[in-house]
Amino acid sequence: MRIAISALLAISAMLAPFTAWAQSADATGKIAEVSTAEQTIKLDDGKTYQAPAEFNFEGLNQDVEVVIFYTVIDGKRMINDLELIQ
Known part of the structure; x- marks a missing residue:
């Protein structure tokens, strides 16, 4: 049981940077x-x-104020959602 817990903790520590x-x-x-x-x-x-x-x-034109929700994937900022600020 201790070995299984140790292995699980080691794997989760290795995968933490990916999240x-x-x-x-x-x-x-x-x-x-x-x-x-x-x-x-x-x-x-x-x-x-x-x-x-x-x-x-x-409706997306120059000088329109927005909030962009994004995720960085392979160095690119990929848009998940966008909201207009009025």
């Missing part, structure tokens, strides 16, 4: 640029966010 990579974050700012061809949104802070293929860009 940190998939955590969500958010960013607030005004849209500086929208590219429907590249499926990206760039905020006024210079950071670019990648939208999923089925993303609806309707």
